Amino acid sequence: MTDTLLNIRGLKLEGRSDETWNPIINGVDLTLARGEVLGLIGESGAGKSTLGLAAMGFTRDGVRISNGSVEFDGIDLLTASAAVKRGLLGKRIAYVAQSAAASFNPAHRLIDQHVEGPVQHGVMARADSELDGMELYEKLRLPDPESIGFRYPHQVSGGQLQRAMTAMAMACRPDLIIFDEPTTALDVTTQIEVLASIRDIVEQFNTAAIYITHDLAVVAQMADRIKVLLKGDEVETADTRTMLSAPTQEYTKSLWAVRSFERPLKAPVVASAVPVVSVANVDAAYGKAKVLHDVSFDMHEGRTVAVVGESGSGKSTTARCITGLLPPTAGTISFGGEAMPADYRKRSKDQLRQVQMIYQMADTALNPRMSIGEIIARPVQFYLGLTGKEKRARVDALLDQIEMEPSEYYNRLPSELSGGQKQRIGIARALAAEPKFIICDEVTSALDQLVAEGILRLLAKLQDRLGLTYMFITHDLATVRAIADEVVVMKDGRVVEAGPKAEMFKPPHHPYTDLLLSSVPEMDPDWLTNLLQERGVDNIGDAAADKM
Amino acid sequence: MALGLLTLLIVSIVIFVAVNLLPGDFAELILGQGATPEAVAKIREDLGLDQSLVSRYFGWLGGMLTGDLGSSFAQLNFQTNLGGAGGVTVAEQIAPRFANTMFLATVTAIIAVPIAVTLGILAALYRNTVFDRAANILTLSSISSPEFFMAYVLILFLAVLNPILPSLSNIYEGMAFSDRLEKTLLPALTLTLVVTAHMMRMTRAAIINLLASPYIEMARLKGMSPLRVIVKHALPNALAPIINVIALNLAYLITGVVVVEVVFVYPGIGQLFVDSVKIRDIPVVQACCLIFAAAYILLNLTADILSILSNPRLRHPK
Known part of the structure; x- marks a missing residue:
């Protein structure tokens, strides 16, 4: 086995919490041949990133390797001295992080960070490395490859930064690159561009890679082989096509099945019905920058309206206008046919009660110092005026509704709950006001697929039971398919297309909707290749979006 | 910058008021226990201490703005008593x-x-x-x-x-x-x-x-x-x-x-x-x-x- 590059045997990792060491990875084996791309998938907390870093002989603070071996090209990374490891890192093993925006040093220009590796490792002189960097930028299809390196990270977009980071990883022509969720933070149209660039360059230099992600469709495009992790254990490993067509383990099958949730279609809205919330000709601006242009759409009782678009398209700003946090500069928001004051401070308590929100990051939306009971009781008391036993009974009923045992969770703190449970508390808090209308702002995007599906099912059940109207902000079209009745597509602060879901997923589309739909990765390993051929190299992702 | 100047102006008022709140004044201190009220009043008049706080403040502020920090009380007296001319300005003393x-x-x-x-x-x-x-x-x-x-x-x-x-x-x-x-x-x-x-x-x-x-x-x-x-x-x-x-x-x-x-x-x-x-x-x-x-x-x-x-x-x- 002379072509084995990385050989991990029986690797065990532990993480410290509350003064005790708990297992994160329980004895995983991994081999990687030169030039091979291995996909590593699993939910958050499965230990993917920890394993990825351990493959570089690196552990974060509060994590330790308790057993096993990591051998890179015959060098044992766990026993090697710090100096030997430093000689390998960046030079022969490189890393591409999830958030390029956070992983580039804000104080230095891109090219300075790019040449740091080659110069410090003595691979290339600075001038040569700069030229090489520009070539790499060009290969990764970055705009203005000659000059983009001389910008600071904040002057470059997220998708471009991610490619610049891939270029930086390539700077010393390493044998192995660890990609840690490199496209998770990107919009679908940008993601395609980055995926295509990464795949090309890895192929071109015959670099081996470990590609970590929770997105099955993405890994299907990138990897030769897939390894599935669950809570620190390997579930199964197989080559990509076998894994997709014939997974052997129950867990893998359940991952594959997640995307099957879809609600039945509802009868079309009666034309004469008064919408619960109506957004009419709304313009909005942050300071002088105008961000919404003439946005209009209606939301009817018992319906879910999905508002889709990329980051910066004005989805969340529209939500802020409806809640009154950002008074529109023109247009009206009406509730049940009556116009509401634009500023939330001028709205009556009852008007405020009717519009509630569930947030993307349940972590930051719940006060960490308050118990679950207090969090839910607060709106119960504020809006409904209940106190004492009545209040407690109402909170218990709400916890029942979100399928959490009141006696068990009432006194817990948010930090003691999982991500999905926290999001359920967010739902209960919104329900506590007994609203008619709830804005769900990317409520599932921070969750794993299985957990997210649970949340979507719960929301659907609550809607059926309570007749709620949802405005569902998302950039994930799979979620739209699962839960929406109507869809509003936004781009650059304008509504591009709106209508019932059935129509939206049927051609003909507005070209932008078409681009969005076709950019969602599918579970077919040939999807990316086919799509690129269809669109032509110069017309993918970003570039295509810009032309509209 | 403007904020800095405003702060400085406010500080100047605070300084002026605070310093003038100090118990006793130069005239009383320099003349000691046996000072006659007439002598104290004379020195106060000489030094301008008999004027109102507000007019003294603006006089002082005006001097500051034109670079005139005023004259030191102590040096002034010394000099005149010894028959010298003028006296020592604050600026000369502080510089x-x-x-x-x-x-x-x-x-x-x-x-x-x-x-x-x-x-x-x-x-x-x-x-x-x-x-x-x-x-x-x-x-x-x-x-x-x-x-x-x-x-x-x-x-x-x-x-x-x-x-x-x-x-x-x-x-x-x-x-x-x-x-x-x-x-x-x-x-x-x-x-x-x-x-x-x-x-x-x-x-x-x-x-x-x-x-x-x-x-x-x-x-x-x-x-x-x-x-x-x-x-x-x-x-x-x-x-x-x-x-x-x-x-x-x-x-x-x-x-x-x-x-x-x-x-x-x-x-x-x-x-x-x-x-x-x-x-x-x-x-x-x-x-x-x-x-x-x-x-x-x-x-x-x-x-x-x-x-x-x-x-x-x-x-x-x-």
Whole structure:
């Protein structure tokens, strides 16, 4: 086995919490041949990133390797001295992080960070490395490859930064690159561009890679082989096509099945019905920058309206206008046919009660110092005026509704709950006001697929039971398919297309909707290749979006 | 800038009112117990002390704006009693003292700032090691001891037991620079001990605060050495808080060094200030206060500007 590059045997990792060491990875084996791309998938907390870093002989603070071996090209990374490891890192093993925006040093220009590796490792002189960097930028299809390196990270977009980071990883022509969720933070149209660039360059230099992600469709495009992790254990490993067509383990099958949730279609809205919330000709601006242009759409009782678009398209700003946090500069928001004051401070308590929100990051939306009971009781008391036993009974009923045992969770703190449970508390808090209308702002995007599906099912059940109207902000079209009745597509602060879901997923589309739909990765390993051929190299992702 | 000037104006009012609230005035103090009311009234009239507070304030403010700091009460009387002409203006009296204080502050800053920042960097690099703890304990104990105590300890070791440096810092005009520097070293060292801890701890904290950032992890994963990670990747992003603490400490060096000046008999502005308060020489006291306030405001303003310059987001907008 002379072509084995990385050989991990029986690797065990532990993480410290509350003064005790708990297992994160329980004895995983991994081999990687030169030039091979291995996909590593699993939910958050499965230990993917920890394993990825351990493959570089690196552990974060509060994590330790308790057993096993990591051998890179015959060098044992766990026993090697710090100096030997430093000689390998960046030079022969490189890393591409999830958030390029956070992983580039804000104080230095891109090219300075790019040449740091080659110069410090003595691979290339600075001038040569700069030229090489520009070539790499060009290969990764970055705009203005000659000059983009001389910008600071904040002057470059997220998708471009991610490619610049891939270029930086390539700077010393390493044998192995660890990609840690490199496209998770990107919009679908940008993601395609980055995926295509990464795949090309890895192929071109015959670099081996470990590609970590929770997105099955993405890994299907990138990897030769897939390894599935669950809570620190390997579930199964197989080559990509076998894994997709014939997974052997129950867990893998359940991952594959997640995307099957879809609600039945509802009868079309009666034309004469008064919408619960109506957004009419709304313009909005942050300071002088105008961000919404003439946005209009209606939301009817018992319906879910999905508002889709990329980051910066004005989805969340529209939500802020409806809640009154950002008074529109023109247009009206009406509730049940009556116009509401634009500023939330001028709205009556009852008007405020009717519009509630569930947030993307349940972590930051719940006060960490308050118990679950207090969090839910607060709106119960504020809006409904209940106190004492009545209040407690109402909170218990709400916890029942979100399928959490009141006696068990009432006194817990948010930090003691999982991500999905926290999001359920967010739902209960919104329900506590007994609203008619709830804005769900990317409520599932921070969750794993299985957990997210649970949340979507719960929301659907609550809607059926309570007749709620949802405005569902998302950039994930799979979620739209699962839960929406109507869809509003936004781009650059304008509504591009709106209508019932059935129509939206049927051609003909507005070209932008078409681009969005076709950019969602599918579970077919040939999807990316086919799509690129269809669109032509110069017309993918970003570039295509810009032309509209 | 406008804010700085406004602050200075408000400070000038506060100074003026506060100084005039001091019990007793120059006339009473200079004439002593047996003063006749007529004599006190005469001196007050001469000095303009009989006018209302408001008119005196505007007179003083007007003088300040035109660069006239007024005349020192004490010197004025001396001179006229001895038959001399005019008297000594506040500006003449303060100028050499202020220059001395600036000299001491500069010497101290040149010693203390590099030491503090270097120690801070090293403490961050070797955090939680013996070196880190030792540096912390040493600087903390030096900041916790009274200044005069540190001063006498230094005198004991560097002037008495090992006579390397002079214990008296009686510098005067026309002294050679090297002599001046030699005489200033001991008070400067004392002040270094006082201000280093604060700056060092802030440098260490600001750097350690950043070590959990993804870009620091990235630098480590690029195989960069620990020292390079800290100096090249963490320090540039930690400059803003460090600059602010340095500015505060430099301001302290100008305004808060009375005790050290007294111990070493250093003819700085602090001593002049205390002496003037004792005899209610109000023009001098007010001018000193205003200089102190201006020093604080100016240094903080400089720190704000440098902080902005250290932020690439503000230096290179999109």
